[in-house]
Amino acid sequence: xxxxxxxxxxxxxxxxxxxxxxxxxxxxxxxxxxxxxxxxxxxxxxxxxxxxxxxxxxxxxxxxxxxxxxxxxxxxxxxxxxxxxxxxxxxxxxxxxxxxxxxxxxxxxxxxxxxxxxxxxxxxxxxxxxxxxxxxxxxxxxxxxxxxxxxxxxxxxxxxxxxxxxxxxxxxxxxxxxxxxxxxxxxxxxxxxxxxxxxxxxxxxxxxxxxxxxxxxxxxxxxxxxxxxxxxxx
Numbered sequence: 001x002x003x004x005x006x007x008x009x010x011x012x013x014x015x016x017x018x019x020x021x022x023x024x025x026x027x028x029x030x031x032x033x034x035x036x037x038x039x040x041x042x043x044x045x046x047x048x049x050x051x052x053x054x055x056x057x058x059x060x061x062x063x064x065x066x067x068x069x070x071x072x073x074x075x076x077x078x079x080x081x082x083x084x085x086x087x088x089x090x091x092x093x094x095x096x097x098x099x100x101x102x103x104x105x106x107x108x109x110x111x112x113x114x115x116x117x118x119x120x121x122x123x124x125x126x127x128x129x130x131x132x133x134x135x136x137x138x139x140x141x142x143x144x145x146x147x148x149x150x151x152x153x154x155x156x157x158x159x160x161x162x163x164x165x166x167x168x169x170x171x172x173x174x175x176x177x178x179x180x181x182x183x184x185x186x187x188x189x190x191x192x193x194x195x196x197x198x199x200x201x202x203x204x205x206x207x208x209x210x211x212x213x214x215x216x217x218x219x220x221x222x223x224x225x226x227x228x229x230x231x232x233x234x
Contacts, residue, residue: 001046001122001166002026002183006036006062007084008055016049019111020118024145024161026186033057037071044074044182047121049114052085052096059083060099067100080121082114119143135171135227138207138216140164149207159184159195160203167217167227176224200225 003020007013008031017027028043030036033054040048048066052059063081065071073079083101085092096104103117119142133140139148140161147154147164156164162184167175177196181189189195200217208216218226 001162002028002043002186003047003049003118004036004039004043004045005029005049006031006033006054006059007049007051008032008053009051015111016114019115021158023115023118024158024165025118026162026184028187031055033059033062036062037065039187040066040071040073040075040079042074043187044076045079046075046183047080047082047118049082049084049118050101052083052087059085060096063096063099063101082117082121084109116143133165133168135168135229136216137209138164138168140168147207150209154206156203156206157199159199160206163196163199163203164207164227167225171227172229174220174223174226179224 003025005013005016005020005027007016007029010031013029013031017029020027028039028045030039033056036050039045050059050063054062062071063083066073066079066081067077069077081101083096083104084107085096085104086107087093088106093104093106102121105114105117133142137150141147142165145161147156147161163180166180166183180196180200181191185195204215204217214228216227218228220226
């Protein structure tokens with residue numbers, strides 16, 4: 001899943017980028033509202049982590065623009081927004097939620113709480129109600145960053161975990177390489193590399209049960225990849 005962090009405090013922005021990346025998310029950052037608007041217009045982010053206080057505008061205005069459609073975004077008006085602020089008054093929290101934020105976190109906060117709120121918002125976006133997702137013999141635990149196949153743990157890299165999490169949120173659906181690149185990798189990735197194909201290939205080998213008649217991840221020629229809703233037959 002791909003996250004945009006909009007925060008003008010460099011230390012905090014770097015800490016959020018590092019913490020979210022360690023949890024398997026692709027993370028881009030912006031320090032101003034205008035820079036955020038540029039990124040939002042071209043990338044379909046899964047989640048926006050938005051500070052209220054920005055040097056050129058405020059997060060409330062940015063959020064209101066997203067919800068009204070006056071600020072065009074590639075993800076649309078329903079982009080999940082987690083608001084960050086040092087303002088702790090009840091009136092400020094109510095204003096943030098009324099503006100269209102999905103959740104509101106006051107500073108200072110623990111990274112563990114932020115990650116839990118991010119997981120909750122992304123589950124809501126995917127229509128799920130638990131940090132644990134099961135598709136066939138695969139179980140993905142987002143909070144513990146674990147994947148089990150037939151009850152046995154499978155060691156995955158961060159990118160393999162991110163690809164699997166995205167595919168498991170859309171079982172039975174074909175997902176293009178471009179879509180995976182946009183939602184699992186950040187803006188520093190060269191779009192012309194073979195990184196998606198290579199990552200999907202190694203992930204497929206790790207999660208396909210030995211002797212299965214078909215791979216856990218199917219390649220749909222000319223369209224992309226699909227994680228079947230039904231498990232591969234051994």
